Amino acid sequence: MDQTLKKRRNQQVAFSLVTVLTYMIVLVLIFILAFIIIRGIGVINWEFLSTPPTDGMTGGGILPAIVGTCYLIAGSSLFAFPIGIMSGIYMNEYAPKGKLVRFIRMITNNLSGIPSIVFGLFGMSLFVNKLEFGDSIVAGSLTLGILCLPIVIRTTEEALKAIPDSFREGSYALGATKLQTIRRVTLPMALPNITTGLILSVGRVSGETAPILFTCAAYFLPQLPHSVLDQCMALPYHLYVLTTSGTDLELQRPIAYGTALVLIAIVLVVNITATIIRKYFANKVKMN
Amino acid sequence: MNKIEVKDVDFYYGNFKALNNITLDIEEKKVVAFIGPSGCGKSTFLRIFNRMNDLIPLTRLTGSVKIDNIDIYQKGINVDELRKKVGMVFQRPNPFPKTVFDNVAYGLSVNGVNDKNFIKEKVEESLRGAALWEEVKDKLKESAFALSGGQQQRLCIARALAISPSILLMDEPASALDPISTAKIEELI
Numbered sequence: 425m426d427q428t429l430k431k432r433r434n435q436q437v438a439f440s441l442v443t444v445l446t447y448m449i450v451l452v453l454i455f456i457l458a459f460i461i462i463r464g465i466g467v468i469n470w471e472f473l474s475t476p477p478t479d480g481m482t483g484g485g486i487l488p489a490i491v492g493t494c495y496l497i498a499g500s501s502l503f504a505f506p507i508g509i510m511s512g513i514y515m516n517e518y519a520p521k522g523k524l525v526r527f528i529r530m531i532t533n534n535l536s537g538i539p540s541i542v543f544g545l546f547g548m549s550l551f552v553n554k555l556e557f558g559d560s561i562v563a564g565s566l567t568l569g570i571l572c573l574p575i576v577i578r579t580t581e582e583a584l585k586a587i588p589d590s591f592r593e594g595s596y597a598l599g600a601t602k603l604q605t606i607r608r609v610t611l612p613m614a615l616p617n618i619t620t621g622l623i624l625s626v627g628r629v630s631g632e633t634a635p636i637l638f639t640c641a642a643y644f645l646p647q648l649p650h651s652v653l654d655q656c657m658a659l660p661y662h663l664y665v666l667t668t669s670g671t672d673l674e675l676q677r678p679i680a681y682g683t684a685l686v687l688i689a690i691v692l693v694v695n696i697t698a699t700i701i702r703k704y705f706a707n708k709v710k711m712n
Numbered sequence: 713m714n715k716i717e718v719k720d721v722d723f724y725y726g727n728f729k730a731l732n733n734i735t736l737d738i739e740e741k742k743v744v745a746f747i748g749p750s751g752c753g754k755s756t757f758l759r760i761f762n763r764m765n766d767l768i769p770l771t772r773l774t775g776s777v778k779i780d781n782i783d784i785y786q787k788g789i790n791v792d793e794l795r796k797k798v799g800m801v802f803q804r805p806n807p808f809p810k811t812v813f814d815n816v817a818y819g820l821s822v823n824g825v826n827d828k829n830f831i832k833e834k835v836e837e838s839l840r841g842a843a844l845w846e847e848v849k850d851k852l853k854e855s856a857f858a859l860s861g862g863q864q865q866r867l868c869i870a871r872a873l874a875i876s877p878s879i880l881l882m883d884e885p886a887s888a889l890d891p892i893s894t895a896k897i898e899e900l901i
Binding site: 597598599613 | 762764765767769792793795796799800802804806807809819822870871872875897900
């Protein structure tokens with residue numbers, strides 16, 4: 425066959441393959457979403473969102489679980505974001521390039537590979553027992569925080585690494601200190617990409633069940649938590665409970681789908697908010 | 713008296729000796745140009761005067777470099793203070809992702825100047841000094857990235873002028889620019 429023809433054919437085959445695969449993934453995603461929406465939308469109403477479960481969890485709503493998940497997201501973010509971002513800054517801007525940084529990076533990378541149930545076990549022995557927080561929002565948040573630290577550290581580091589040194593040099597050449605350079609030039613430039621990492625970690629935190637299993641999550645709580653030392657319900661764990669145990673699995677099934685839908689909606693809302701924030705920072709960097 | 717006195721300077725990147733036994737005096741208020749083939753160490757030598765090479769790991773300098781009769785490589789020298797006195801313009805324009813105004817004001821504000829009126833005056837003065845004022849006076853609130861390459865480089869010169877350095881280092885500031893921009897910068901110098 426003619427060489428150019430062959431080349432063109434190969435080109436077309438490769439292009440079609442890539443396109444088909446991409447659409448397949450999108451289709452799977454749409455399928456999952458549609459499946460949950462269709463099954464779950466029926467139970468969603470104001471009462472479902474604003475009341476606790478009743479009748480042995482076969483009726484009522486899921487308010488305590490929604491609130492609990494929000495607390496856990498907020499708590500773990502409060503813990504993991506500052507520490508993670510500062511570690512990332514240290515790794516890229518301060519630490520001398522060499523064995524130490526490579527070692528820390530290896531550790532954090534491995535940390536993100538540890539199964540989440542192990543984090544749960546660790547959280548239980550450290551926060552629940554040793555530090556005597558008991559099964560509580562604090563213990564759960566800290567455990568989830570540790571779980572998402574590697575993501576935050578890595579994305580911060582990568583975001584800072586992507587900024588050319590010429591910007592740092594320009595700042596130093598004007599007599600700026602390292603801290604001023606980071607605060608006023610490097611970090612603002614990296615912020616849009618760091619935000620992406622934060623979104624990812626929030627997505628992960630809101631969906632995790634295993635780490636809160638032994639540290640925080642309550643099987644059933646009719647009232648909202650009063651303090652951070654209280655237990656709370658959480659959407660993913662509630663979903664698990666509704667699907668596997670309880671008084672009447674058949675009656676609970678629609679509620680389970682409703683719970684899944686709410687969980688997805690929360691992640692979606694967080695994502696959209698973060699995208700808006702990201703856009704805001706990106707514009708600010710360019711225009712300001 | 714000489715402004716700058718360089719004596720017996722050797723400079724190393726790791727084991728590689730980049731500068732070999734340089735001795736040189738430069739008087740005050742003089743324009744001095746270093747010429748030589750690519751990779752002969754012009755930039756390395758230039759970056760010695762504001763200790764920009766400190767940022768590169770495993771570099772080492774022997775000999776002495778004096779500015780206003782003070783050895784800038786002795787212990788206890790405040791490098792940030794030194795860089796305030798010895799400004800620098802780089803080979804490629806590197807404005808910050810901020811507005812035109814904030815780019816020029818940056819050097820002032822990191823050095824603790826808060827007086828808004830003073831900053832305003834200084835920004836205009838510096839932009840005029842870099843022959844850029846007429847072109848950007850209506851664009852002060854726009855991003856520096858919206859300027860052309862030549863304008864960006866003159867913005868970087870203005871940025872360096874704003875903190876009133878007594879020495880200005882320029883590392884081939886026109887190498888990435890078109891002939892007209894180059895002419896403007898040459899005229900400026």
